[in-house]
Amino acid sequence: MELLQVQNVKKVYNTRLGGQQFTALKNVTFEIARGEFVAIMGASGSGKTTLLNIIASLDKATGGDVILEGRSIKSIKDRELSAFRRKNLGFVFQDFNLLDTFSIKDNILLPLVLSNENLEEMESRLKPLAHRLGLEQLLNKFPYEVSGGEKQRTAMARAVITEPKLILADEPTGALDSKASSKVLNLFEDLHKNGQTIMMVTHSSMAASFASRVLFIKDGELFSQLYRGNDNNKEFFDKIVSNLSVLSDGGVDIG
Template identity: 45%
Template sequence: MSDIILNVQQLHKDYVGEVNYKALKGIDFQLKRNEFVSVMGPSGSGKTTFLNCISTIDRPTNGSITINQKNPYELNDEDLAKFRRSELGFVFQDFNLVHTLTVEENILLPLTLDAVNAKEMTSRLAEVVEFLGIEEIMKKRTFEISGGQKQRVAIARAVIHQPSLLLADEPTGNLDSKAANSVMTLFQSIHETFQTSLLMVTHDPYVASFAERVIFMQDGMLYNEIQRGDHKKQFYQEIVDTLTFLGGGYHEL
């Protein structure tokens, strides 16, 4: 088995309209198995487009993406849907929960779609719910729980099918600092406990500092990357310094 779970080669994404726009301009990137990487950059740098192409939300104009040595864009619609459910987990800023379902039903949705048997569902649900500490809200509707709890539910739904790669787009964007810290501690625990590879877009240097590596984008290209090493405070400061150099104060990014 290759130690590279995600391989991106010469990735281009063009948007055609009244004004043509090149969002991605030839990106080469590799994510190792069980690696946690953050993606940062100024607004309009292409980081969300980059994540969307990897997640198969946006089809690249040119270039290749392989996940576990498979190119999802070579699959038919049915196989692509199965590939997403088996290989990928998604966590978004706005949670994307189904409001008509209970917390438990939201978490079980990926397994329901894959017709997993009831015994396996119960076992996986118990494991992920205990790990995330959300046992007491299982029967509640999503409008009855807090933003931090909603994100825990979204994380539970994203990992219950044990994906190879977890993708997160601004997962703390709608949370206060206490809830954001809690969610990022969970991400780190999931990464370490389940050996899940994790790729996360964020604008927040503190959130990014939970990763092992941060890549920076500018104008649709990779600009730079830094490794965490043993000193998280120093890593955080390097992130802030790089963002400041790229686009002024990092609060503007």
């Protein structure tokens, strides 16, 4: 069984005055296997962030369904959604979403605190993860005291510490310089090699080249997809850029 199934997902928004409708997604269907690293690409306004929000249960589809490990998200009651997200999903965002009044350590542990995990278990998970992500010397610092790359690694640690079934990343390198981006992408690659399932929305062909598959969305529809196969990152990058040239009339950043 696939870990994630997106079945004929449609999303229609009403305008503020209710006189017109805008269709953001049109019957999008795909699956993600356990342990796969999938990138979603498309021009601004193509529907990729809307799709991510629906999979994250932060928004509701107008039609279709999202099934995570055999469970339909639309069957989950509103009061249970927060617990569902904490248990099953890890989030990494462009703007980090860290709490400035919490230390790096407390930011990482927050999902476990909210899940009422005991202190011993929290510490046992934190130590190897902080070492793996190079955060050991930063745990007592605050977000305003560290770099953007270090903030994103903190966000990754927070996403992973709950041992989620799926990590959802929205432009995780968008606010980083090239050196910090490379380090974050190498960490995503390492997580993937260790069996973590990842879905990443990105404008960056370089970021997408770390994935095992890229889905291209155009005007709310799944336009095409590209598999890495045996390609190295440079070879896959070149194919992604080529696909984007077909997809786009210039509205997609292929840097």
